[in-house]
Amino acid sequence: xLQLVIGTLRxxxxxxxxxxxxxxxxxxxxxxxxxxxxxxxxxxxxxxxxLGADLVLSQSGVANFAAARSSLPQKTRRAALNVExxxxxxxxxxxPIIFERHDVATPVQVIAYVDVGAPARLAxxxxxxGPREVVIDRSIAIDHALAxxxxxxxxxxxxxxxxxxxxxxxxxxxxxxxxYLDLVELYASGDLPDEVASDTPLLSYMLVxxxxxxxxxxxxxxxxxxxxxxxxxxxxxxxxADEAMGRRLMGPVLGLLVGLSYxxxxxxxxxxxxGSVQARVGDFAVIGALGGDARTLSAVVLGEALGLTAISFLxxxxxxxxxxxxxxxxxxxxxxxxxxxxxxxxxxxxxxLLGGLGALWPLRRVLSIDPALVFKGASC
Amino acid sequence: xxxxxIRSLLAERGALVASAAGVGLALLxxxxxxxxxxxxxxxxxxxxxxxxxxxxxxxxxxxNMHMATSFVHxxxxxxxxxxxxxxxxxxxxxxNGFLETAGDEWFVYLVGLRDGGSYGGAWAAKAGALRxxxxxxxxxxxxxxxxxxxxxxxxxxxxxxxxxxxxxxxTYSMANPVVFMHxxxxxxxxxxxxxxxxxxxxxxxxxxxxxxxxxxxxxxxELAAMTREDFVASDRAMAMHMGADVIALxxxxxxxxxALLVAFTVYAGVIRRxxxxxxxxxxxxxxxxxxxxxxxxxxxVTALGYAGAIGFALLLRPLLRxxxxxxxxxxxxxxxxxxxxxxxxxxxxxxxxPARRVARLDPAEAFAG
Numbered sequence: 041x042l043q044l045v046i047g048t049l050r051x052x053x054x055x056x057x058x059x060x061x062x063x064x065x066x067x068x069x070x071x072x073x074x075x076x077x078x079x080x081x082x083x084x085x086x087x088x089x090x091l092g093a094d095l096v097l098s099q100s101g102v103a104n105f106a107a108a109r110s111s112l113p114q115k116t117r118r119a120a121l122n123v124e125x126x127x128x129x130x131x132x133x134x135x136p137i138i139f140e141r142h143d144v145a146t147p148v149q150v151i152a153y154v155d156v157g158a159p160a161r162l163a164x165x166x167x168x169x170g171p172r173e174v175v176i177d178r179s180i181a182i183d184h185a186l187a188x189x190x191x192x193x194x195x196x197x198x199x200x201x202x203x204x205x206x207x208x209x210x211x212x213x214x215x216x217x218x219x220y221l222d223l224v225e226l227y228a229s230g231d232l233p234d235e236v237a238s239d240t241p242l243l244s245y246m247l248v249x250x251x252x253x254x255x256x257x258x259x260x261x262x263x264x265x266x267x268x269x270x271x272x273x274x275x276x277x278x279x280x281a282d283e284a285m286g287r288r289l290m291g292p293v294l295g296l297l298v299g300l301s302y303x304x305x306x307x308x309x310x311x312x313x314x315g316s317v318q319a320r321v322g323d324f325a326v327i328g329a330l331g332g333d334a335r336t337l338s339a340v341v342l343g344e345a346l347g348l349t350a351i352s353f354l355x356x357x358x359x360x361x362x363x364x365x366x367x368x369x370x371x372x373x374x375x376x377x378x379x380x381x382x383x384x385x386x387x388x389x390x391x392x393l394l395g396g397l398g399a400l401w402p403l404r405r406v407l408s409i410d411p412a413l414v415f416k417g418a419s420c
Numbered sequence: 421x422x423x424x425x426i427r428s429l430l431a432e433r434g435a436l437v438a439s440a441a442g443v444g445l446a447l448l449x450x451x452x453x454x455x456x457x458x459x460x461x462x463x464x465x466x467x468x469x470x471x472x473x474x475x476x477x478x479x480x481x482x483x484n485m486h487m488a489t490s491f492v493h494x495x496x497x498x499x500x501x502x503x504x505x506x507x508x509x510x511x512x513x514x515x516n517g518f519l520e521t522a523g524d525e526w527f528v529y530l531v532g533l534r535d536g537g538s539y540g541g542a543w544a545a546k547a548g549a550l551r552x553x554x555x556x557x558x559x560x561x562x563x564x565x566x567x568x569x570x571x572x573x574x575x576x577x578x579x580x581x582x583x584x585x586x587x588x589x590x591t592y593s594m595a596n597p598v599v600f601m602h603x604x605x606x607x608x609x610x611x612x613x614x615x616x617x618x619x620x621x622x623x624x625x626x627x628x629x630x631x632x633x634x635x636x637x638x639x640x641x642e643l644a645a646m647t648r649e650d651f652v653a654s655d656r657a658m659a660m661h662m663g664a665d666v667i668a669l670x671x672x673x674x675x676x677x678x679a680l681l682v683a684f685t686v687y688a689g690v691i692r693r694x695x696x697x698x699x700x701x702x703x704x705x706x707x708x709x710x711x712x713x714x715x716x717x718x719x720x721v722t723a724l725g726y727a728g729a730i731g732f733a734l735l736l737r738p739l740l741r742x743x744x745x746x747x748x749x750x751x752x753x754x755x756x757x758x759x760x761x762x763x764x765x766x767x768x769x770x771x772x773x774p775a776r777r778v779a780r781l782d783p784a785e786a787f788a789g
Contacts, residue, residue, distance in 0.1 A: 055691065062442075062684040069449070069677040076670055101579055107516065107527050136487050136516075138658065147487035147658060212666075213487075285527055288566075289594045290666075292746045293460065297453060297670055304449040308442060308681060315438050315688065367669055374666060 046347070055316070060352045062312045063391075066305040067356025070387045072363050073301040075378035077294045083375050084286045087210035088278035090160035093130070093247035094256055096278055097263065097270040105134070106211035106282040111241035112270060120246055123262045125254030130156040130247040131220050136213065141184045141192060148180060149213045150194060152223035156247045159217055164188050165203030168219055175203035177214030179372035194218065197226055209373050210282060246270070306390040309352075310398030313345050317402045324406040334407050341406070345399035349391055357384075425713035428696065429720060436721065439689045443725025444732070446681035447763055451733045453674040454755055457667040459748030463593035464659045465652045467529065470590070472510075472539030473620035474629040476651040477636050477643045483651070485529065486596065486659040489515060491615045496641055500619050503635050505627040510540040513606045514617040519559065519599050520576035521567035528563075528599045530577060532606030532617075540620045541600050542588035547571060549586040551600065558586035558600040562746045577601065578609045592746060595659055619643070675762070682725070682763050683770035686718045690774040693717075697778045707779035714775035715768055722767040726760055 050056070088096065088105035097120060099110040120129040135150040151157060158167050163178050165188035174194065176186060181204045186192060190201045194216060208215040227242060250259055260272040273281075317324070328337055357378075364376035378384075429436050462469075468476065468485060477500055478490040494511065501509045513532030518525050533541050533551055541551045546561040548571045557575060564570055564587050573584050582601060591598040607615075623632045629647040636645035646654065660668070690697075693714075701710050737749050 055688070058684055058688050058691070062681055062688075065677045065680045065684070069673060072673050073670060076666055080666065101576075102518075103525065104518070109515070109517065138484065138487055145658060281525075285525060288524065289527060292744055293456060293594050293667065296740070296744060296747055297456065297667070300449060300452055301674075304445045307445050311438055311442050311445070312684075315435070315442070318434065318438070363673065367673075371665070371669060374669070 056348065059312055059316045059348055060355055063309055063348065063352030063395075064355035064359055066308040066312070067353055067387060067391060068359035068363060070298075070301050070305040070390065071356065071360035071378040071383055072367075072376065073298045074383035074387070075360065075364050075376040075380070076374070077298055078377040078380035078383065079375035080286060080290065080294070081283050082377060082380065083207070083210050084282040085279035086207050087215070088282060089275045090207070091132075091247055091275050092156045092158070092160070093275060094250040095248040095260055095263065095272045096275055097129075097246035097248060097267065097272055098244075098278075100269050100271050103271065103273065103278070103281045104285055105245070105278045106213070106285065107136075108134075109241070110134070110244045112243045112246060114243060116243060116246050116267060116270060119267050120248055120263060123259065123266050125251055125259035125262065126248055127251045127254075128156075128249045130154045130249075131243050132157045132245045132247055133220065133223055133242060134244040135223075137195065139180065139184075139192075139194065139216070141186075144184060146180060146183055147213050148177075149210075149215045150218055150223075151215050152218045152220040153247070154220040156249065157217075159203075159205035159208045159215070161206045161208075163204045163206040165201070167203055168217065169202070171219065171222060171225075172197070172199050173202045173219070174199040175205050175217040176201055177208045177216070178204055178206045179209055179214045180216065182372045195226055197222075207375075211286065212373060214373060248272070302387075302390050306394035309349070309391050310394035313348065313395045313398035314401055316348065317341055317345070317399050317406075321402060321406055324403075328406065337406055338400070338403060341399055341403050342396065345395055349395050353388065353391065424700070425716045426720065428693065428713075429717050435689070435692065436724075439685050439721045440724035440728065442685040443682050443722055443763065443767070444728035445725075446678040446685075447726055447729035447759060448732050450671070450675045450678035451729055451751070451756065451759055452736060452749070453667070453671045454759070455733065455737070455749040455751045456747060457664065457671045458752060458755060459750035460593060460595075460664045460667055461656065461660065462750055463590075463748045464595050464664055465656045466590060466593060467531070467596075467598045468648065468652050468655050470543045471541075471620055472543070472622065473648055474623045475621040475633045475636065475645055475647055477619035477621055477633075477645040478617070480642050480644050482644060483646065483654045484658045485514060485618070485655050487516075488658075490617045492617070492619070492643060494614055494616045496643060497616065497619060499639070499641055500621060500636055500643070503632070503639060505624050505632045505635060506621055507624045508538070508622040510534070510537045510620045511616040512540050512618050512620065513603045513610065513615070515606070515610055516596075517577060517609070519563065519597075521559075521563060521569050522573075522575075524567045526563055526567075526597060529596045530606055530609075531598060531600050532603030533600055534603055539622070542586065542591055542598075544589040546587040546589045548584070550588070552582075552585055552602050554602045554604050555582055556585040556602060557582035558588050559584055560592040560597045560599070561587040561589055562592035563597055563599075565745060577605070580605055580609060593748070594746065595664065621645075675759075679762060679766045682722065682766045685725075686721060686767045686770040687774060689721060690714055690718070690771050690778070694774070694778050697775075701779065710779040711772075711775050714771050714778065718767045718771035719764065722763050726763055729759075730756060 102108050102110040117129045120126055131154050133152045139146050139148045186201055188201055191198050263272045360378040364378050367376050479492050482488050482490040497509050497511045515530050517530045519528045542558050552558050571584055574581050623629050633645040633647050636643055697710055740749055
């Protein structure tokens with residue numbers, strides 16, 4: 041049976057190739073749309089999760105890292121260090137600005153940190169080691185043609201790019217990492233542009249590291265009791281809150297797009313397999329005339345459909361992964377993850393269901409053909 | 421030959437329907453994704469577009485609302501009002517922030533309005549008031565619906581608790597829903613009691629907004645000024661980063677795949693009828709007639725698919741408005757025509773390649789099978 045299926049698919053090579061390409065295109069679009077959505081949620085989660093802290097203190101009532109405006113009083117660090125179980129506390133300021141270079145404007149988040157808060161992954165260069173140095177997200181480097189060693193102007197001051205980070209863009213905003221001391225000096229120098237200075241908190245978050253034997257939940261309660269102006273979160277909680285915010289804002293649109301891609305993609309798969317079987321009703325009728333019963337015919341039709349689908353799935357997967365790489369190259373702000381969050385089994389299920397239906401639909405016609413007519417060359 | 425082409429298509433109605441459906445489904449995906457992108461791209465700048473200003477004035481160095489903060493002293497309002505060509509000035513306080521509604525947190529544009537203003541606030545109300553007083557807030561109807569809150573309910577902005585007095589229409593987008601509150605409340609949140617953010621300027625009849633924008637920038641007030649069109653364009657360019665260009669990318673993917681599927685469907689249709697066409701050729705039809713017949717068949721299949729796709733897409737729009745109010749879908753005649761042109765071009769190209777081969781077939785091969 042397998043030989044028959046493979047032989048038939050190979051015999052009709054041109055038609056098989058066409059069907060595979062059509063099916064693969066439909067499968068690729070489902071996986072790519074899933075990839076866009078998963079990539080966005082992943083980016084939102086990743087940014088606060090890589091802060092390198094056990095707990096993060098924010099202004100009371102602020103539960104997000106992305107797009108949030110948190111302002112903590114300067115007494116926060118000392119108060120945090122007085123709490124039992126806290127090993128160290130590190131200031132971090134998160135500042136949204138519009139970075140402009142050579143007439144290209146990009147919204148970026150300046151993240152100024154002390155010791156803790158550096159990007160987790162570097163694509164090139166090194167971490168900040170001295171004054172007036174920055175690490176920029178990969179997308180800023182690509183969009184503005186910047187490399188390690190170049191200088192750029194942030195908030196009116198010149199900085200040297202010493203590293204390029206990856207996975208440091210969230211809520212569509214890539215990050216620029218700088219030394220906290222540079223921000224303080226900039227603020228004190230009076231050089232900070234008015235539009236920024238008027239709305240700049242000097243301390244947005246406090247990154248807290250715990251003593252080795254400390255229980256995070258216990259220390260969190262102690263911190264919130266001792267610092268009533270602050271809330272304590274684990275980085276993972278901030279990541280989840282950012283993802284939830286992204287899902288609330290963009291979930292309906294992306295859900296609709298992904299749903300449409302499934303609906304239409306699966307229908308295209310069904311229709312293509314329907315067309316493929318329909319075009320070869322005569323061949324199947326010959327098998328029937330040669331003694332193949334309904335079971336055999338069903339197995340041949342389904343076997344061919346399954347073979348086509350399997351090849352197409354592989355081609356579609358390769359297409360989706362290639363497409364994702366091309367999109368990330370064109371638009372480095374985005375991560376496209378076609379394999380994340382169960383996209384593969386979901387797509388496979390949709391394709392198998394509609395594909396099976398599309399292949400079996402014309403089977404009724406095959407089974408109803410009089411074998412005697414087949415060899416007379418009657419229209420099938 | 422044309423009537424033969426049509427009769428030949430109609431003789432295999434199942435195949436015709438399948439081909440047209442294949443083309444239609446592929447186009448439906450592309451058309452709807454493009455419609456969602458167009459809708460969001462418009463909605464993302466709904467506030468600067470519809471707030472009622474001919475000219476926007478703001479702090480020097482600022483050219484956006486998205487990702488921007490603008491603070492100017494409130495005495496600038498009277499100074500701009502005194503400039504020639506200026507008919508009216510409303511000023512707003514503005515900041516990005518979070519709205520807390522019954523356990524949900526929404527990232528929003530917070531706009532603080534003065535009492536008694538005639539524009540700058542919500543432009544359409546689903547229910548209640550268009551402008552809030554102290555302690556009050558006007559929220560997009562979509563947020564109210566999704567969060568299960570309504571008029572009279574309490575919501576939070578920073579540490580302030582405000583009462584919903586109005587539900588606005590057309591103020592929601594996935595990147596920046598607009599929430600209106602009294603400027604005294606937002607002033608407390610921002611700790612900026614004597615500041616204002618943007619001046620929304622209306623010009624006298626017959627005066628060009630660009631002239632007034634130039635006058636504001638030249639008046640030595642340390643203000644930047646842009647016509648509404650320029651400000652909307654500038655803000656759109658920045659706000660597109662806020663998710664809309666993801667949809668643009670998805671639209672690009674959808675259109676590419678749609679074009680491929682249209683090409684496959686039409687190509688496969690010609691290949692399926694190859695023998696029949698070769699027979700027609702053997703019976704005396706000229707290569708040009710055979711080519712014309714193939715192209716005509718392809719145009720018919722594509723046109724049917726296109727019509728079906730547009731019909732379904734237009735049917736889907738009101739359904740989405742009810743079922744998924746947070747999604748704005750916009751179909752422009754131009755983009756629909758562009759999709760028509762694209763699909764037709766792709767179909768003709770996909771049909772042309774096998775049709776030329778069929779037209780050149782030796783008639784003897786047709787009868788040999």
